[in-house]
Amino acid sequence: xxxxxxxxxxxxxxxxxQEIHSLSRPSLSYxxxxxxxxxxxxxxxxxxxxxxxxxxxxxxxxxxWTVDPAAxxxxxISLPPFADRDARIVSPxxxxxxSSVLPVGEGLRLADTPTSEAVRLVWDPVAGATSxxxxxxxxxxxxxxxxxxPLIDLYGSASTTFEDRLxxxxxxxxxxLLAYDGAGNELxxxxxxxxxxxxxxxxxxxxxxxxxxxDDVQIGDVIFMPLHPLGTDYLGRDMLARLMHGARVSLxxxxxxxxxxxxxxxxxxSTAGFIxxxxxxxxxxxxxxxxxxxxxxxxxxxxxxFGIGPGESGIFPMLVALVLLSWPATSRLxxxxxxxxxxxxxxxxxxxxxxANGYLVLRHMIPNTMGxxxxxxxxxxxxxxxxEAFLSFIGMGVAPPTPSxxxxxxEGIKTMLTTPHELIFPALxxxxxxxxxxxxxxxxxxxxxxxxxxxx
Amino acid sequence: xxxxxxxxxxxxxxxxxxxxxxxxxxxxxVPGDPLxxxxxxxxxxxxxxxxxxxxxKPIMQQYRIYIWNMIRGDFGISFTQKNRSVNDIxxxxxxxxxxxxxxxxxxxxxGGVLWGALTALYRNKLPDVIIMFxxxxxxxVPNFVVAAISQLTLVxxxxxxxxxxxxxxxxxxxxxxxxxxxxxxxxTMAYLTRLMRSSMLEIVSSDFIRTAKAKGLPPTRIFTxxxxxxxxxxxxxxxxxxxAAITTGGFVVESVFAIPGLGRYxxxxxxxxxxxxxxxxxxxxxxxxxxMVIVVDLLYGWIDPRVRLE
Numbered sequence: 069x070x071x072x073x074x075x076x077x078x079x080x081x082x083x084x085x086q087e088i089h090s091l092s093r094p095s096l097s098y099x100x101x102x103x104x105x106x107x108x109x110x111x112x113x114x115x116x117x118x119x120x121x122x123x124x125x126x127x128x129x130x131x132x133w134t135v136d137p138a139a140x141x142x143x144x145i146s147l148p149p150f151a152d153r154d155a156r157i158v159s160p161x162x163x164x165x166x167s168s169v170l171p172v173g174e175g176l177r178l179a180d181t182p183t184s185e186a187v188r189l190v191w192d193p194v195a196g197a198t199s200x201x202x203x204x205x206x207x208x209x210x211x212x213x214x215x216x217x218p219l220i221d222l223y224g225s226a227s228t229t230f231e232d233r234l235x236x237x238x239x240x241x242x243x244x245l246l247a248y249d250g251a252g253n254e255l256x257x258x259x260x261x262x263x264x265x266x267x268x269x270x271x272x273x274x275x276x277x278x279x280x281x282x283d284d285v286q287i288g289d290v291i292f293m294p295l296h297p298l299g300t301d302y303l304g305r306d307m308l309a310r311l312m313h314g315a316r317v318s319l320x321x322x323x324x325x326x327x328x329x330x331x332x333x334x335x336x337x338s339t340a341g342f343i344x345x346x347x348x349x350x351x352x353x354x355x356x357x358x359x360x361x362x363x364x365x366x367x368x369x370x371x372x373x374f375g376i377g378p379g380e381s382g383i384f385p386m387l388v389a390l391v392l393l394s395w396p397a398t399s400r401l402x403x404x405x406x407x408x409x410x411x412x413x414x415x416x417x418x419x420x421x422x423x424a425n426g427y428l429v430l431r432h433m434i435p436n437t438m439g440x441x442x443x444x445x446x447x448x449x450x451x452x453x454x455x456e457a458f459l460s461f462i463g464m465g466v467a468p469p470t471p472s473x474x475x476x477x478x479e480g481i482k483t484m485l486t487t488p489h490e491l492i493f494p495a496l497x498x499x500x501x502x503x504x505x506x507x508x509x510x511x512x513x514x515x516x517x518x519x520x521x522x523x524x
Numbered sequence: 525x526x527x528x529x530x531x532x533x534x535x536x537x538x539x540x541x542x543x544x545x546x547x548x549x550x551x552x553x554v555p556g557d558p559l560x561x562x563x564x565x566x567x568x569x570x571x572x573x574x575x576x577x578x579x580x581k582p583i584m585q586q587y588r589i590y591i592w593n594m595i596r597g598d599f600g601i602s603f604t605q606k607n608r609s610v611n612d613i614x615x616x617x618x619x620x621x622x623x624x625x626x627x628x629x630x631x632x633x634x635g636g637v638l639w640g641a642l643t644a645l646y647r648n649k650l651p652d653v654i655i656m657f658x659x660x661x662x663x664x665v666p667n668f669v670v671a672a673i674s675q676l677t678l679v680x681x682x683x684x685x686x687x688x689x690x691x692x693x694x695x696x697x698x699x700x701x702x703x704x705x706x707x708x709x710x711x712t713m714a715y716l717t718r719l720m721r722s723s724m725l726e727i728v729s730s731d732f733i734r735t736a737k738a739k740g741l742p743p744t745r746i747f748t749x750x751x752x753x754x755x756x757x758x759x760x761x762x763x764x765x766x767x768a769a770i771t772t773g774g775f776v777v778e779s780v781f782a783i784p785g786l787g788r789y790x791x792x793x794x795x796x797x798x799x800x801x802x803x804x805x806x807x808x809x810x811x812x813x814x815x816m817v818i819v820v821d822l823l824y825g826w827i828d829p830r831v832r833l834e
Contacts, residue, residue, distance in 0.1 A: 360539040361546065362813050364775070365806045368794055372802070373550040454666060461668050462775060462791050481672050481780070485679075495669040503664035 102439070105515035112511020118504040122497075126315035137309040137471055141294055143268070143276070145237070145304040146487040152238070153293040157285045158267040161185050164231050176245045176258040179229065183267040187232040189243060194256045197247035199223045202230050205242045206486065209259050215244045238266035266293070299489050301479060307493055310471040314494065317383060317472035318501070321456040325390040326448030332391065333398025334434065334441060340399065341406030342429055352403065355396040366393055367455060368464050382467045386459065390452060398444055405437040439516035446509035450502040457498050473498045525825070532818045541591075543810035547803050548590055552583060554799075599804030604796050610804035613789060618808070620695060621774055621785035624708060627701055628770045632709035632716055633763060637756060639713070640720020644755075645747070647725065655717065662714030671707045671780040678703060693782040704781045708774060712766045716759050724755040757828050764820030771809065 179188040205216025240263050247256040270282040298307035340351040367389050374385035459465040460474025473494040480491030574580040599610035643652040682688050690699050736746045778788035793801035
């Protein structure tokens with residue numbers, strides 16, 4: 069057996085050149101990790117940018133587009149987007165008694181250039197006719213003879229002129245003329261397509277603030293009407309300004325309400341979950357009752373109950389009603405999480421180290437449920453926006469002068485066939501917002517909570 | 525089972541009582557008073573009207589009368605349509621809403637299961653991408669916009685064909701019901717499709733599917749009797765709350781399509797502040813929804829025996 073030879077050098081401590089356990093990557097907190105995962109998700113990131121853009125649209129937008137959303141431009145009512153806005157200056161209107169000399173041509177024809185002031189029609193007398201009827205339509209008359217608006221019934225064979233001054237706007241009109249004999253039989257049917265140009269007198273241009281003084285322009289000059297990039301609504305209010313200010317209502321309700329009720333739900337749920345026992349049972353039973361209330365019915369009921377005073381927009385009652393009815397879902401969720409976390413080892417360890425109850429809840433329990441809470445919050449935003457839109461749509465939302473996307477849709481849907489842009493724009497904004505928050509919620513859920521991760 | 529049913533029913537009755545109470549006190553909080561709309565009301569007439577409607581009594585007594593009437597199934601008389609009882613309104617208009625709602629639920633349920641299964645089957649392929657895109661649209665577009673657009677499309681299609689293929693509005697036969705029911709069920713269908721898809725995909729990787737494959741079952745058989753059957757279960761659980769969503773969504777669809785349902789009546793009552801109709805309809809709808817949820821829960825226990833009803 070060989071003798072073990074030990075020298076003094078064997079008892080020298082080893083020199084380590086490198087650390088054996090080194091972290092190869094930087095240490096990441098939960099939130100940093102989540103942010104990295106969110107950034108990798110292009111859809112979520114895109115929707116995050118979209119949300120930021122929408123917020124900028126409503127908060128910064130009105131600084132650049134300073135048109136008053138309540139101001140009415142009576143010359144440009146229901147104006148489609150990107151419409152021509154030039155107007156020719158004309159001399160003040162002079163009454164017309166029909167022309168004695170018929171202009172050349174035959175059938176129904178124009179006596180004068182058609183303007184938004186007046187369209188002057190003349191026609192050749194029809195043999196045997198004792199009365200004429202004039203109609204005006206915004207659409208081609210077609211074979212089924214949809215004549216449109218009846219303008220006048222003229223009796224007596226001598227009257228073969230008509231001046232239309234009824235609510236003319238710069239667009240194409242389709243005029244029809246019907247001639248009847250004494251027995252009421254139709255003798256003749258003529259149509260005429262008229263392209264109306266916008267005109268304005270120098271006086272009214274000054275009145276509207278388009279030019280400084282009547283002498284600045286001459287008859288025949290072309291001036292520009294106020295600009296409305298997205299057109300105007302049925303009262304001549306600027307769509308872009310209304311959309312910006314409407315976004316304020318919709319996004320305020322959409323973000324403030326979920327924030328408030330999620331906060332309340334967190335407090336309620338964590339109290340119930342932490343105290344447990346009889347109190348928990350009682351609190352949760354009450355939450356069950358509130359859940360059972362039919363949501364939209366009670367939204368409407370509460371809205372009526374709170375009432376809207378004169379001059380109020382009704383945003384606050386809607387906010388209160390939303391908070392009152394929506395908190396239980398969050399409180400249930402948070403309670404479940406707290407009950408689960410209460411069993412964890414680190415809670416016991418913290419308690420052993422002398423942590424007070426308040427500290428346990430605020431330092432350990434709530435931060436550990438934060439992911440779930442944040443996801444709930446993001447998904448709550450679209451549903452709150454929908455609720456606001458729905459209520460405003462049935463006329464139970466914000467009071468009329470205040471625009472909101474929902475009430476704009478409500479107004480737009482009535483004129484959907486003739487001026488679709490009044491419905492399309494607010495509807496598009498609601499859809500984009502809801503879409504953005506939904507996608508963001510999906511992304512956040514994937515990033516924050518591995519257990520809730522959706523199967524993709 | 526019976527004990528559970530009884531317990532749920534008792535809970536349901538208490539919930540309905542809670543709804544009725546909340547409705548009563550919310551409506552009593554309304555500023556102004558219900559008789560304010562009548563013009564030229566002298567003191568005597570007002571006193572008479574108040575006595576007729578019981579508005580002169582102390583509030584707790586009014587509450588007792590209200591609850592007692594409700595137990596007897598009497599919801600009172602409409603304020604705006606004199607001589608028409610709320611019961612009569614519910615009786616004549618609720619069936620319309622119910623038929624529309626049932627059609628919408630069937631449409632949403634079948635559609636959701638079908639599309640969800642399809643997307644899971646063709647995962648990440650073209651059908652999946654297209655359907656999921658439509659689903660996201662269905663979730664993001666408010667149903668009044670969908671209603672308006674579908675009505676517009678219908679007008680154009682009818683014009684194009686030169687015949688009235690489907691009526692644009694109104695109520696009558698099955699042809700009136702199809703489009704509104706589809707619009708009404710669309711949001712729910714989109715939601716169910718998403719749910720069905722993720723539940724299908726979750727099941728694909730479960731043990732019993734692997735076992736079924738290992739013992740040599742044909743793929744179609746695995747798909748229909750294992751995958752589909754198990755994936756449907758979560759869809760059924762949310763069907764209860766979906767009925768609630770569809771019923772309230774009915775307000776808008778009924779208004780847009782001019783369908784004489786209870787939802788449209790409710791919206792009208794709200795706009796005209798017809799108090800008794802609002803109260804009666806709210807309690808009626810509330811009770812209906814509470815019991816629908818109970819029925820769905822019981823059904824769930826019957827469909828999936830693993831769920832023990834306790």
